[in-house]
Amino acid sequence: xxxxxxxxxxxxxxxxxxxxxxxxxxxxxxxxxxxxxxxxxxxxxxxxxxxxxxxxxxxxxxxxxxxxxxxxxxxxxxxxxxxxxxxxxxxxxxxxxxxxxxxxxxxxxxxxxxxxxxxxxxxxxxxxxxxxxxxxxxxxxxxxxxxxxxxxxxxxxxxxxxxxxxxxxxxxxxxxxxxxxxxxxxxxxxxxxxxxxxxxxxxxxxxxxxxxxxxxxxxxxxxxxxxxxxxxxxxxxxxxxxxxxxxxxxxxx
Amino acid sequence: xxxxxxxxxxxxxxxxxxxxxxxxxxxxxxxxxxxxxxxxxxxxxxxxxxxxxxxxxxxxxxxxxxxxxxxxxxxxxxxxxxxxxxxxxxxxxxxxxxxxxxxxxxxxxxxxxxxxxxxxxxxxxxxxxxxxxxxxxxxxxxxxxxxxxxxxxxxxxxxxxxxxxxxxxxxxxxxxxxxxxxxxxxxxxxxxxxxxxxxxxxxxxxxxxxxxxxxxxxxxxxxxxxxxxxxxxxxxxxxxxxxxxxxxxxxxxxxxx
Numbered sequence: 001x002x003x004x005x006x007x008x009x010x011x012x013x014x015x016x017x018x019x020x021x022x023x024x025x026x027x028x029x030x031x032x033x034x035x036x037x038x039x040x041x042x043x044x045x046x047x048x049x050x051x052x053x054x055x056x057x058x059x060x061x062x063x064x065x066x067x068x069x070x071x072x073x074x075x076x077x078x079x080x081x082x083x084x085x086x087x088x089x090x091x092x093x094x095x096x097x098x099x100x101x102x103x104x105x106x107x108x109x110x111x112x113x114x115x116x117x118x119x120x121x122x123x124x125x126x127x128x129x130x131x132x133x134x135x136x137x138x139x140x141x142x143x144x145x146x147x148x149x150x151x152x153x154x155x156x157x158x159x160x161x162x163x164x165x166x167x168x169x170x171x172x173x174x175x176x177x178x179x180x181x182x183x184x185x186x187x188x189x190x191x192x193x194x195x196x197x198x199x200x201x202x203x204x205x206x207x208x209x210x211x212x213x214x215x216x217x218x219x220x221x222x223x224x225x226x227x228x229x230x231x232x233x234x235x236x237x238x239x240x241x242x243x244x245x246x247x248x249x250x251x252x253x
Numbered sequence: 254x255x256x257x258x259x260x261x262x263x264x265x266x267x268x269x270x271x272x273x274x275x276x277x278x279x280x281x282x283x284x285x286x287x288x289x290x291x292x293x294x295x296x297x298x299x300x301x302x303x304x305x306x307x308x309x310x311x312x313x314x315x316x317x318x319x320x321x322x323x324x325x326x327x328x329x330x331x332x333x334x335x336x337x338x339x340x341x342x343x344x345x346x347x348x349x350x351x352x353x354x355x356x357x358x359x360x361x362x363x364x365x366x367x368x369x370x371x372x373x374x375x376x377x378x379x380x381x382x383x384x385x386x387x388x389x390x391x392x393x394x395x396x397x398x399x400x401x402x403x404x405x406x407x408x409x410x411x412x413x414x415x416x417x418x419x420x421x422x423x424x425x426x427x428x429x430x431x432x433x434x435x436x437x438x439x440x441x442x443x444x445x446x447x448x449x450x451x452x453x454x455x456x457x458x459x460x461x462x463x464x465x466x467x468x469x470x471x472x473x474x475x476x477x478x479x480x481x482x483x484x485x486x487x488x489x490x491x492x493x494x495x496x497x498x499x500x501x502x503x504x505x506x507x508x509x510x
Contacts, residue, residue, distance in 0.1 A: 073353070075353040091277055
């Protein structure tokens with residue numbers, strides 16, 4: 001059984017269809033990269049998996065649980081990192097971790113909480129408010145909170161946007177650690193480098209549809225001889241060239 | 254085979270949310286000002302306006318009623334509405350809703366903390382009135398005051414909920430709250446005697462939630478008794494709470510406009 005199974009997903013906002021017939025699955029310990037231009041439907045897909053949006057059609061299962069019928073049970077198996085850090089401005093780092101531990105039914109003693117903060121280099125910042133942390137520290141905090149209940153599936157929505165190269169690489173290491181312990185990850189990103197480095201498979205999403213889904217290597221191999229891809233390439237065809245070929249070169253709105 | 258996690262117990266999630274909200278409330282200077290400073294200031298100013306030589310309980314208890322009603326409603330406007338609007342704008346609600354928590358608990362935790370603050374406000378005001386002016390209500394009077402405090406607290410929070418539901422941004426919510434705060438000060442009759450107002454305005458003011466709450470509080474505290482008129486006021490307050498709560502909850506959006 002897939003950790004996550006999405007079949008024929010359709011999400012609509014009024015008359016606008018944001019996601020059309022999207023299907024994919026994620027196996028145990030697999031990282032699936034979901035890439036696409038702005039407005040492609042990546043975040044809407046994640047919101048439907050989180051049970052925050054009711055799909056117009058299709059079926060989602062998180063370890064066999066339907067997030068529409070049993071949203072709380074489905075969310076209990078998900079670790080979520082949203083695009084932007086969004087925590088209560090008056091709470092300290094330690095209080096935030098304690099809050100989310102409580103929300104997932106995890107009992108964290110002071111020593112265990114400190115150990116976890118130390119593991120991501122935030123112990124010294126434990127008394128500070130999240131808004132006072134640097135971008136990299138905030139992303140590490142959101143990842144720690146996403147993992148507080150050791151979920152089988154992690155949803156990361158553009159986790160490295162705005163980070164410096166050091167912080168980005170540090171976050172990559174954390175994601176790789178999660179895969180190594182058998183956790184599955186659904187990652188959305190605009191960085192082809194990130195998608196290629198972290199993902200076992202990549203789904204390219206354009207205008208609400210998945211137009212290609214394969215390993216990074218096979219995606220490049222498939223289009224390596226494509227004349228348009230070769231024209232786009234500065235040298236040999238890369239994942240970015242494949243993406244531009246499939247998603248179009250125009251800047252999305 | 255990997256197994257999914259079970260949803261946590263609802264009691265545990267509510268306790269976690271309330272604990273976090275209490276910490277946030279205690280740390281917010283603004284909340285403390287509305288809880289403590291505003292009603293105490295009204296009490297001190299009101300007391301200083303009393304003619305010298307008056308030592309009777311009734312005038313001071315009337316000022317306590319006005320101060321408490323004003324404090325409760327400002328807490329609903331600034332302590333509740335602006336916090337909710339800020340949470341929504343920053344995406345705090347969006348993150349909380351990704352956790353296995355029933356939606357009602359996310360708002361409910363903040364409501365409960367605000368209600369505790371309202372009760373704390375009332376207790377503090379009575380302690381100061383007793384310590385500084387030697388005035389204390391009877392036990393029955395205090396019971397009436399507590400009942401009105403709870404009802405007025407609910408009404409104030411419902412007003413806050415309506416503002417957040419109808420105004421899209423935190424800045425807009427804050428602006429509307431400020432305007433309503435000034436209106437409440439005027440309607441409460443603290444600065445201007447309403448007996449000099451046009452009769453239509455007097456009638457309108459008489460049935461506003463803050464005046465109803467002040468009147469019920471005064472009658473309960475001073476005479477430890479509610480008459481037929483007070484029962485009508487009580488019903489009116491209940492109607493206000495029901496209508497505002499329905500509007501506030503049904504029109505509420507979790508995400509910023």
